Amino acid sequence: MMVADMSRATLGAEKADPAPVSHALSASLSIGVLALQGAVREHLGALDRLGLRGVEVRHPDHLAGVDGLIIPGGESTAISMLIESAGLREALAERLDGGMPAFGTCAGMILLATDVADGRPDQHFFAAIDIGVRRNAFGRQVDSFETDLAVEGLGAPLHGVFIRAPIVERVGPGVEVLASLDGFEGGPRPVVCRQGRVLVAAFHPELTTDTRLHRLFVTAVMEAKGDEGSATAGAR
């Protein structure tokens, strides 16, 4: 409850922002935020603090030009339905299958997962990362919580805001677990996972001003773009 009385503007502001991403490529980077429902503005704000401009994705055309995509927190059932009705399902599946880097937080993690328990039968998942998750498994809103997390490679602990968060129940062989929570039956629960260029978090880094996970994702997007560039150059 420590942020209950903090304003939207100052949430987590005590942590100094890292410097903007400085790389020759960053100026030309286009990072999409799936903008159908949920904490879209917060992700755009995080990108802004890194000196990048996010692109709102609501239509298949918007997806064509992005180098990577963030799927925000929100209600995964509603986002899933809106993906379908906006005609985004095929375009998204195609880009993700083609290796587009993606970063999913909470509901976004559910949408990127391979199998989902306690979802709706008509809910669509993109199987972009080989994990199995269970929806709302930490509990209802009154059981939402905040805690500091040690995330591999990030140094100082990261403040995690969990809201009706999904639990990762299965981790495939190719998946790295970057952070876990202790104190659960059956051992630690993974809360930050990565497979290739797909990064997922069970909590909401977008609700704090700590942009280190976003930076990690942006680095993966830059690498992917660099690879693409050299592949094109090699083909010439």
Next chain:
Amino acid sequence: MKRGLAEMLRGGVIMDVVDAGQAKVAEDAGAVAVMALERVPSDIRRDGGVARMSDPALIEGIKAAVTIPVMAKARIGHFAEAQVLEALGVDYIDESEVLTPADEANHIDKWGFTVPFVCGATNLGEALRRISEGAGMIRSKGEAGTGDIKEAVRHLREILGDIRRITQADPAERYAWAKNLQAPVGLVTEIAETGRLPVPLFCAGGIATPADAALVMQLGAEAAFVGSGIFKSSDPARFARAIVEATTHYRDAQIVAKVSRGLGEAMRGEDARTVETRLADRGW
């Protein structure tokens, strides 16, 4: 944390439902949450009498039927009803003017609860008083159960207009703003610095069509509550879905046109100016 869930509801539609069947319809249509109550506002208006918190069995039945968050209403100032709702494990409590107020001077001290609260407001002063009492989300009151959008529009314009004026004010004028709004100067200062309400601002009261939803979202609401507008229409499942899509694509008139086409009869409604009981006047 208290406002965290509210941020997750942004850009979505929260629908009033009176049973598990309606809750399923709402979830199927892409609602981000449901409000469990015994009668939708237009029926409360028609039936008269004292409107109270819903039967816990009804709330539990709705909770069991859906995977999305469930909200429920307590009477203004009725902290014991709020305690019961918290014990039931609802995700949000709406301290609502739609129910008959229990206290004509005080609202619930919401800081004493773990569960977050949403409260109605007709103007910025009311919104800031509710926030100072611990509300994690503010919604316009509108005039519930009328299907008439004009009061919600008035409330959103009042709240957002004053926010814009405060951001233009000289710092020395913030004290007079606080005095005139009857609200804490700290919150006024915060608005001056951020240009936003300290918690999410949603719209409620009178939304009956997809275009109504697009209107309030363009005015600056961050999500929409739809009460009687869905289940008093001729085709609730289609209306629900259409309002969800219009709320997401509120700037895209082509999509709003597409989802509005051949939708059927919206709730009949009544002019908010001529209703006998003005619910929006409840709250202090």
